[in-house]
Amino acid sequence: MTFAADRLLGIVLIGLAAFVAVQAIQLEVPFSYDPVGPRAFPLGLAILLTALASVLIVKPGTNEAWPGRQLSMKLLLVLATLLVYALLFTKLGFIITSLLAVASLSRIFGAPWGKALLTGGLMAVVSYFLFANALGISLPSGYWVEPFL
Amino acid sequence: MFDFLIHGFDVALSPLNLGLALLGALLGTLFGALPGIGPINGIAILMPLAYTLGLPAESALILLAAIYTGAEYGGRMSSILLNVPGDAGAVMTTLDGHPLAKKGLAGPALGLSAVSSFVGATIAIIGLTLFAPLLAEVAVMFGPAEFFALMVFAFASMSVMMGKDPVKTAIGAVLGILIGTVGVDSSTGVLRYTFGLPELYDGIDFVVMIIGLFAISEILLMLEHANRKDGNDGLPPLGRVFVSLKEVLACKWTMGRSGLIGFIIGILPGTGASVGGAVAYTTEKRLSDKDNSFGTGNMRGLAAPEAANNASAVGSFVPMLTLGIPGSGTTAVLLGALMLYNITPGPMMFSERPEVAGGLIASLYIGNIVLLALNLPLAGVFARVLTIPRWVLVPGIAILAFVGVFQLHSNLAAIYLMLIIGVFGYLLRKLGFSLAPVILGYVLGGLMEQNLRRALSISGGDLGILWQSGISLGLWIAALALLLLPWLLPKLWQAKTSKA
Numbered sequence: 232m233t234f235a236a237d238r239l240l241g242i243v244l245i246g247l248a249a250f251v252a253v254q255a256i257q258l259e260v261p262f263s264y265d266p267v268g269p270r271a272f273p274l275g276l277a278i279l280l281t282a283l284a285s286v287l288i289v290k291p292g293t294n295e296a297w298p299g300r301q302l303s304m305k306l307l308l309v310l311a312t313l314l315v316y317a318l319l320f321t322k323l324g325f326i327i328t329s330l331l332a333v334a335s336l337s338r339i340f341g342a343p344w345g346k347a348l349l350t351g352g353l354m355a356v357v358s359y360f361l362f363a364n365a366l367g368i369s370l371p372s373g374y375w376v377e378p379f380l
Numbered sequence: 381m382f383d384f385l386i387h388g389f390d391v392a393l394s395p396l397n398l399g400l401a402l403l404g405a406l407l408g409t410l411f412g413a414l415p416g417i418g419p420i421n422g423i424a425i426l427m428p429l430a431y432t433l434g435l436p437a438e439s440a441l442i443l444l445a446a447i448y449t450g451a452e453y454g455g456r457m458s459s460i461l462l463n464v465p466g467d468a469g470a471v472m473t474t475l476d477g478h479p480l481a482k483k484g485l486a487g488p489a490l491g492l493s494a495v496s497s498f499v500g501a502t503i504a505i506i507g508l509t510l511f512a513p514l515l516a517e518v519a520v521m522f523g524p525a526e527f528f529a530l531m532v533f534a535f536a537s538m539s540v541m542m543g544k545d546p547v548k549t550a551i552g553a554v555l556g557i558l559i560g561t562v563g564v565d566s567s568t569g570v571l572r573y574t575f576g577l578p579e580l581y582d583g584i585d586f587v588v589m590i591i592g593l594f595a596i597s598e599i600l601l602m603l604e605h606a607n608r609k610d611g612n613d614g615l616p617p618l619g620r621v622f623v624s625l626k627e628v629l630a631c632k633w634t635m636g637r638s639g640l641i642g643f644i645i646g647i648l649p650g651t652g653a654s655v656g657g658a659v660a661y662t663t664e665k666r667l668s669d670k671d672n673s674f675g676t677g678n679m680r681g682l683a684a685p686e687a688a689n690n691a692s693a694v695g696s697f698v699p700m701l702t703l704g705i706p707g708s709g710t711t712a713v714l715l716g717a718l719m720l721y722n723i724t725p726g727p728m729m730f731s732e733r734p735e736v737a738g739g740l741i742a743s744l745y746i747g748n749i750v751l752l753a754l755n756l757p758l759a760g761v762f763a764r765v766l767t768i769p770r771w772v773l774v775p776g777i778a779i780l781a782f783v784g785v786f787q788l789h790s791n792l793a794a795i796y797l798m799l800i801i802g803v804f805g806y807l808l809r810k811l812g813f814s815l816a817p818v819i820l821g822y823v824l825g826g827l828m829e830q831n832l833r834r835a836l837s838i839s840g841g842d843l844g845i846l847w848q849s850g851i852s853l854g855l856w857i858a859a860l861a862l863l864l865l866p867w868l869l870p871k872l873w874q875a876k877t878s879k880a
Contacts, residue, residue: 240811244551251558251573258570265833266841269565269572272829276554276561283551292545292812298604305603310803313596316782317795325783333775340603342771350772358779366432368787 237291244284252277308339324373325363329355384730385509388738391438392746400435400443401743405750408450413765414773415458417598418467419451419693420710420816424594425777427717428587428784437721438739444714445697445740446747449501452693453751456493456686457763461486468654468814469689472661476674476681483677484617487759491623492679493686494755496635500687501748503639504646504694508701509741511647512730515702519727522703524834525845529852529859531828534649534705536859538817540866541648541655545812552813556821557828559584567833579793586716587788588798589822593815595781596802599774601809622756631683634664642688646695649705656692657685694744701725701737705824709816712823724827 334351411422460477563583696707839845
């Protein structure tokens with residue numbers, strides 16, 4: 232398992248190096264007095280990366296254990312929560328999205344529903360006033376809460 | 381010669397900066413004590429705060445440095461009480477610290493580690509005060525070629541010293557440097573790796589990078605430990621709260637020696653606290669472990685890594701302040717933070733910006749005393765932080781990360797980028813990479829390229845300039861020697877033992 236992971240990584244890295252190199256070569260450089268230009272450095276890095284990745288393929292190292300099915304599901308849930316948090320952040324405003332995101336994260340990390348919702352409510356409201364009023368950060372309040380503030 | 385320090389105390393003793401040093405020490409200790417959050421994560425999460433407050437450069441640096449040293453103090457909590465090191469630097473602390481806690485001596489162990497941390501840090505701060513201006517005077521002679529060679533040396537030293545896998549450390553550094561090349565090339569105006577996205581024209585933003593790489597990946601990683609033991613299932617009783625003077629005095633030479641070792645190792649670029657702690661522990665075991673009790677709760681076995689940890693943390697400021705080359709991942713973050721203020725740390729900083737260099741050093745003296753004063757009586761209070769359940773901690777980190785990135789950019793692209801970098805960081809950590817080389821590469825990469833190109837435009841493209849001077853040649857040889865050492869040393873060792 233670990234062998235396969237590091238070998239695969241090595242191949243991916245060589246792919247990345249090739250991509251970096253191709254992109255660098257395709258750069259259109261206007262005339263300048265700089266004898267090196269913007270291409271050489273990324274090209275050098277791509278060569279170094281290829282060499283290092285080859286070592287990795289020949290002599291793979293050790294990895295941590297990969298998450299099982301249940302953990303992977305939870306990981307995706309956390310990522311989905313963060314993504315939805317970002318998507319709705321400006322639309323629904325800080326307080327309501329934070330409440331939802333915090334409650335959901337709390338729940339995924341093992342809190343019962345009641346505590347998760349309570350944490351969400353408290354954290355969203357307290358941090359809004361802390362950030363917006365005490366520290367003067369402008370946070371999206373969401374159009375619908377304006378009248379209440 | 382010490383004008384900068386007097387000036388520095390003027391700066392550090394202003395009410396604002398004194399308050400920030402206090403706040404940083406408190407926040408740092410709290411964040412360091414949080415389970416699973418090491419100094420670097422703590423700084424990453426709290427850094428946007430420094431910008432939010434609209435602080436001048438020296439004040440921001442004082443706040444961040446206090447958080448850094450505070451987190452080194454706080455990190456021992458989970459090592460001693462729960463046997464869970466917050467970061468690599470705290471691993472050695474668990475060896476004798478946790479057995480002490482199991483013997484019912486958790487209180488004295490925490491007290492002793494606070495005193496050792498104080499002694500180690502004090503030795504290192506004095507070292508920093510004496511040594512940094514001298515090094516800065518040498519470094520003034522550095523041209524672009526020397527700086528390029530120095531950075532090569534820093535990466536070589538890091539690959540060999542940091543982590544168990546030199547190849548992965550090097551790959552991490554290269555990836556970091558590559559991430560740093562995204563954006564407009566400053567000397568020609570050419571756009572590199574921006575894929576037509578205007579959000580990337582200015583490059584990948586430092587705060588987005590730091591928060592994504594450390595805070596978001598930490599959230600994902602914590603999921604794995606969610607089912608593992610938490611502070612919830614009971615802290616060991618602290619026992620008597622204060623460490624006795626006799627116990628402290630029994631360790632005085634241990635602390636002195638380890639502080640010195642930690643400082644010297646901290647100066648080497650890329651090594652940081654983990655190596656310092658390990659070397660001090662093994663040295664002390666060899667010197668003073670007469671009854672073979674190291675690892676079973678020996679006070680000296682706790683004092684050694686704790687003194688060395690904090691000494692290395694301070695020592696890593698030496699190359700950062702004088703050469704602009706950070707000694708550890710955490711100082712790399714601090715360096716990046718300074719660059720946001722358009723200050724490039726380097727040999728000129730002591731003469732051009734004495735308020736920054738001197739103010740920082742003076743604030744380290746003050747912060748260190750504050751930390752001892754906070755940590756001795758309040759160990760029990762800080763220990764409570766360990767019982768914060770993850771289902772409160774994780775959403776809190778998420779909110780801080782979102783607000784931190786959003787308030788700097790007010791756009792969602794930055795938040796998406798933060799999430800992508802977080803997943804990238806998570807994958808790297810799962811693949812056995814350490815994140816410190818990545819961040820070091822990201823911070824230093826741009827400077828490395830600039831210096832290379834400047835050197836070559838001086839010579840008109842002749843590569844020879846890179847190793848023409850004595851200093852740069854010496855650095856190349858040292859880098860090469862470091863890279864070859866791990867292969868050569870075992871062979872020399874074998875030759876020696878087979879002869880004997």
